[in-house]
Amino acid sequence: MTKDVVLSPLARADGSASCTSNGYSVIAAVNGPVEVQRRDEIPEESAIDVVLRPAIGVGGVRERHLESIIEKTLRQVILVSAHPRTLIQITLQVVAAPVDSNASNNLHQSASNLSLLPILLQSSMLALLSTSLPLTMTFTSTLIAVSRSGELVRKASVKALKEAASLHVLAFSSLGELLLAESEGAFDVDIWDQVYRWAEKDCRKSDLGDPTQTDDVDMDLSKPGSLEDSLRSIIEEKAAREYRWKES
Amino acid sequence: MADRRRINPPSGPTITPIFLASPSDPPTQPPHRTRPPHEIRKIFLKTGLTPSASGSAYLELEPSSSPKPTTCVDRSTSALKLTCTVHGPRPLPRSVPFSPHLLLTAHVKFAPFASKHRRGYVRDTSERDLSVHVETALRGLLISERWPKSGVDVVITILEAEDDGPAFTEGGSGGAGDGAGGLSGWGMMSVLSGCMTVASAAIADAGIDCSDLVSGGVAAVVRQPSFPHTQTGASKASPKEIVLDPCPSEHADILAVCVVGYLRSRDQITEIWTRGDMEGLPGEEGSEQSNFEVLLDQAVEAAVSSRLVLDAALKEATEYKLQKMAPALPSSGEKVKGSD
């Protein structure tokens, strides 16, 4: 799993994490709480600034949009009232994206848009944990595609994504709330319901996911089990490493 | 450099469709002025259409020449459509040094689809120039020392511009494109007059103390359309006349135009913008007045008649407010604040 998730790879940042999954690879860095510009200072909370840089070129409209989604979500997670009038800056750099045959074509950009979202969320979550900023909860997120024939696909390939009838990204908090839901394509409530259930299984503690879902549905965090479990295990490992000195 | 604020069309120049001028259609004939020379076009003016602003107004000139049977995709005569929002008075941004009075800034912007030639998203020279004109017209109006250390922004968006008639189309992309390029045509002048009127209404709507209202008026020297189609006019001199509120597309060649921002109740002028050759007007030799003065007076005439509309619109709005506010605050003077 160290292959897919690395905690604090960056020495200078207060906290950082890098994730690799499904052809994407992202490095997230968190800095904060630091001094905030007078302009966007919030009296009773800390401002959160998400910066997303695409693999190639500079960010545009699409990146801004993703940034706003991530910012809204993290605001729920970070204990913003703990550090008022400060800035918490999250920088997300897409290192690698799956090669898209006709990437030039905008029409499918939106698809890749969503498929990028989970790993962005995931890596920023991990980066936050490594920063040890006070949080209200943790969360995990996953991407589920619905093919034209109506069956659900996890970890859809680029091709599958392109052909999918609809795409769904859902994020669940450790308290079991649905934190975020982004869906596009054509579908109806029942399909969405199904997606919801699948996603919940993937994300939440495995004890409420049924045994059939043990195949590697998670963000490649190697050992089976839900994303939340793997998240936990990552942290445990970190702790173990840091407090090695205690034993012996 | 690439525009990252919006999703852009395919890279590569796009051009406005060129229409086949089939002589059969009436619309392709240049429209003629149907109004008498001293009549201005109908103006629709209403305040308070933009609730999110401190004050706002919308102005529309109704196309004078009778709307044609719309068999044609691009209607050749367009009507001026302006919206103006006023923000403030509000505290000045930190960057601006302390000022004991109200600082006014005006931003005039054409919507990209406002004119025949597609406009860019950044303000070009002609737009900036218009802004300067509008500021000049308004500054004289405000009783600015009643609003210390504060600023007010007047934002005018031109949804639809006067299409600039011959002067414009001939002059190529009149200044829109090339940096400090050529001037844009006569249409600009009537746009300015509209801007002044609408801005004045919006400012009054925002409840900012003014010494008067300013209304715009345009008058032009035109060569009477003796031969409709000759552009090479100079040689064959047909009689010149002065018309109020010229609609550029209606006049084969306009020789000079004068815009004024006029304060009626003070009989003063806060803004003049005049261009062109105003020589050889009928009855120039005899009279004491120079051609310019004759033209100026006519422009003022136009301003006076647009002032009527301005007053009416404000009256209506004010009555509306009064009856709305009736419960809100008892109409006794002392309780009003924020002034002086």
Added chain:
Amino acid sequence: MPGQVLSEDVLPVPHKSSMPLKLGPGLRHAPPSTITTSLAGPLCIDRKKNAIWVENNSGRYIPQTNDVIIATVHHSSTDWYHCSITPYTTFAQLPQLAFEGATKKTRPQLTSGGLIYARVVAASKHLDPEIACYNPSTGKSEGLGELKGGMVFDISLGMARRLLLNKQREEGKLVILEDIAEQVAFEIAVGRNGKVWISANGVKETLLVGKALQTVDEEVLNVDEQKKLAKKLLRQV
């Protein structure tokens, strides 16, 4: 993990009801009696002190009252020095008279860039932290004040905490310093803000000590490894 609610049984039962439960970093108390974690890390419980907290090593230092820190003077105003404790955060206020025996006449002249060893006297999330180089009650410096010469090394917050434990060897499992101290004489000041100031006779020695600490920190060496390292380094001098 953040967001977890600590069940009652985890909480230490106060053997003396008089002694209230102390909540360390990483825990939030929402009245009446729910305690939720806000940090990720091992949960530590000290039954004697009846305290409970979440260990964490990384991240940025947040000033806490009574912490000792190493700060850099950025600039000075009429009666304040403005010092930076961590980069890019608001400056801490150091009253110019907050030194041992400082009066209007005899106040220490600190230049920008100067190092000081100070104690956080006031830290609230709403106010800029205030620090002092003496104990307000006694007026004694208690080892605080300007740090002259020497060098500052960055270490993790956890390491800083370990170094400040009064029983390093037992609790902190730190032997490296003692071992080195046997052969190299040096002064050391440890700031909670993840900075350690070291001054030895020569630059070489200073570096040696600093490097030693940093390696111990980064590679999380246990006692024997530390001893090894100490030997290796000492061989060089």
Added chain:
Amino acid sequence: MAKQPISAAQPLSFPPSHFAKLAPRSYLHAHLSSSNGRRPSGRLPHEARKPQINTGSLTHCHGSAVVRAGDNAVVCGIRAEILNASDIVDCTPATKPEELEQRYGTDEEDSQRPEIKAYYTLHITLLVLSLSGPPFPTIWTALLSALRNTRLPKAWWDADRQSVICSPLISDSKPLRLNGLPIAMSCGVFNTEKDGAGLVSQNADGGGKDGKKWILCDTDGFEEGCCEEEITVVVRERQAASGRGMEIVRIEKCGGGVVGREEMREVVMLAEERWKVVKEAVEGSA
């Protein structure tokens, strides 16, 4: 207890406008938890504002629309311009900075002409004249109405002029083909859990924990300020393939954890209601 006179009485001593400014959340909370459960705007929580649409008013545009919904006002102007195949660098269709737009870029695609000589490029400009509350639904409606209103002139390649020539006759021009009529609805979630929702919650329903939650359709500017969680749903009638009925084409929800499965169903139903209303407004305008 002494608090009653203070915490209860004091706020009431403000006129409503002040109360709204000083403690917006409590103000909204007070309204919603009052007997009639209406919002400050007098609307019911699930009541949306009806859009007023008029189209085709802009002369220099091939299609245009002005949409007002409450205090949101948006102008959309669409101009078709000719892009000679020769100058094409990449074939991204003209779109505007709304993520949905890309999804429905296909709408414009229809308008591209099969000839190799040149394409129509639609320059779509949206101006928000007045903003209060989430603008997207209004913007989207404006865009739709404008697209429906757009007519592209008949065009052909004129060999000797070496350029594309268009017929000026409206009779020759043809409208755009849109697939379906997707309508967007957004609503906010007002959640008093996070804060001990100020004054009012001090009464019976004491704030802090077990706070109340409301789903407010089509929030206005004031309410938007009080709602963190925001949901936008876009629905349209099913396309031919999978029979009749409605289908969802987009869900966007972030900023909070209140809306789960059941709530989502509820929201979608509201969206479908909304669809009917807006649909007739849009069609009425044409």
Added chain:
Amino acid sequence: MPLDTSTYSLALLRLDGRRWNELRRMHAQISTQPTADGSSYLEMGNTKVICTVAGPAEGRKAGGGGGTGGDANAMVQVEIGIAGFSGVDRKRRARGDKRTSEMQLTVANAFSNTLFTHLYPHSTILITLYVLSQDGSLLAACLNASTLALIDAGVPMSDYIAACTSGSTSSYNNNDEAADPLLDLNGTEEQELPFLTVGTLGAGEKVSVLVMESRVQAMRLEGMLAVGVDGCKQVKEILDDVVRRHGKRILLERVKI
């Protein structure tokens, strides 16, 4: 080919009739602008530059030009305006133009190290250069003009900065060993030949500015540099002369009064 190598090798004369180590006619005046604190007008051949100096003045404008020196020193700011008509064919340089700003930076750095900026803390010295016509050696001309203007403004400096260009008689591609160095290239020569701009501190060997942006064999470099530095000496003489004459005039006027 601006420099006909064949004829050159024979007559050792350049197209404008100069010999290899000959400067172009150089003409300069001091305090041409009455309103400015210091000003100068300088011609190197057909390259004509006007320079005005404002300051040292309290406070500093944010950004602009190449600002250097800490708060304790004066900041030297340089603005270079290249007139649209200065070139052979009309070309408008935008303000943000990269080449211009690079030149600004070069000049700013050169002078913030030569001037005694520590005498004027928290203040700004603004050097504004107007290029009226350019025909090679632009940067050199700017440097020389600035020196004069600064002297006129009475800003103390350790010594003159005198600059000129030097090149090599044949382009990089046909690298013949026989390539000789050239002094003070004009516009056409600059287009064809490798060249560098060198500015020395006073008549000494101290090189304070050295810019080369063209490709040339390393071995030629030394020769070019030598010639360049030598040229700077000559330039320094000329500048010095200008200053002295100006000084004399002022003294005379004093006497008259």
Added chain:
Amino acid sequence: MPPSTLLSPSELSYLHSSLSLDLPIRPDARSPTTFRPLVAETDLLPTTNGSARLCFADGSEAIVGVKAEVERTIGASSTSSDVFARGEDGDGDTKMQSAEEEMNEERRRLARGKGQDSWIEVTIDMPGFARDDDGVVVFLAQMLQEGLVADEGLRDRLWIGWGWHWRIYVDILLLTTPNSYPLPLLSLTTHLALLATRLPAPISRIDEDPLFNDDWDAAEPLYPPSGSAHASKPPFTLLVISVEDNIFFDPSREELAVADAVCAVTVGTIDAPVSSGKRREGTPKLRLLSLRIIDPPARLAAATSGTEAEDDQGAWRPARGGMKRAVVGKMVKVVLEVGGVGEEVMTGLEGFHDG
């Protein structure tokens, strides 16, 4: 760009009142219409088609360079109407002497009305204005350009032949920081530069691609010198201020500071063909090309404390409202009238050019 005067409110009010007397008194005892002395030279830049340098009394200085380039006229093709026009006019010219004389004559006649605004480009370079599109700079550029293009005589002279025309770049360089409205300075300098501008003489026929006589001496002046058949002068802009009912030319900074209103008046000459021959020898008749009101600096500068009544004689405060119609009329008259300020200035400038 409000010129900052260091005058106290009371000084201002004194100045204002002394200027508003029936027989106004200017600080430097000038008559309302006299100008301050100025220094100028032309043809200082060999690389340009025309150039001028002008220095005002207050030390402000500007350099203008004019460059002309041949350019293909977009979308211009010898359409039927033009051809027709040619034939028609062709009948008239039997008594033309030499060939190229005739050609020029014909070119001149055909050019009529063909000129385009976009053929003339004015750019201004000002120290201290970081951005080229700063409101003030734009406004000045537009102002000057307005004057130039308003004179169709100039526009037409740029016409070379079917499909070809001159494009003129007027680059204005302000050397000193603008301490007052630099408009007149820039305009007069431009005037001189244009006066000195010469275009290579075309030797090709109008319907073929242009060829030019590369002999600079043979080049024709852009503005035919006075005396010649088609004599005309470049337009120029004057700054006129009004205090109460008095008007003043070439206002100093202090005078500007108390001006009730400021006007920029652009005048040009009437081309020979237009005014039917009744032109006095030497100076051609003047006409108004454009005029606009400029914000008086007093409005921009900090107004004194908010005393309500306007009639209080204490500190002077900038007047509210606008200017009177009559005053504007007066300004124009004084500029235009035969032997008026306009002519005076024009002849004055011509002196510099010839000398």
Added chain:
Amino acid sequence: MSLPTLALPGQLLGAFSRYEPGPGTHLHESNVYASLPGRPTASTSSHNPSSKSSKPSPKQTLTVTRLPSMSATADPGPVSERISNTNALPRVGDVVLGRVTRCMTRQVNIGILIVLGASGDNEEGMVCANEIQGVVRREDVRATEKEKVVIGEGFRVGDLVRAVVISLGDQSNYYLTTAKNELGVIMAKSEYRNTMYPISWKEFKDPVTGETETRKVAKPL
């Protein structure tokens, strides 16, 4: 001459000989003109802030009521939205309500939300569209023993404060004072974000936790 029921800017209202120009009017060539659209009213009130001399004038004072801009569109919109875009700017002597945005050792920054009249009467308050920066300097916090004031003990970020404008201040801030009994914090939340109630002139109490926090408490009106 009777007053018109409705006046527009620049409309003649009466001669200076008969009327004093009050708010919403101005003087031009010794006549009083309206400077706002609205209903002019004449009143014989001795105190008229606008008259240049303090001597009580027998003349009537003319005023024109400022009216907020209102959405002319069909639906009225929430009251807050309708009123909030009236442009209120504080004047010296006005009572203002604002929220503490930041505490520093020497001053508290306050975002002014509502400008009440000089009388401090709620009814005539004006809501600021976007909050205006104000500051209470340490010496202006309370009237007595100013030098002992510790900002941290008087205010917390988020508190609601009633204060009086003492000067237009510098380019960014209005200067305010709370040095009066009825001025100071009127509404405060505890660390646990519960609204507290005042129990003394310098303390608030959290009803839920029962903890108290110190403030510069405003005496409830």
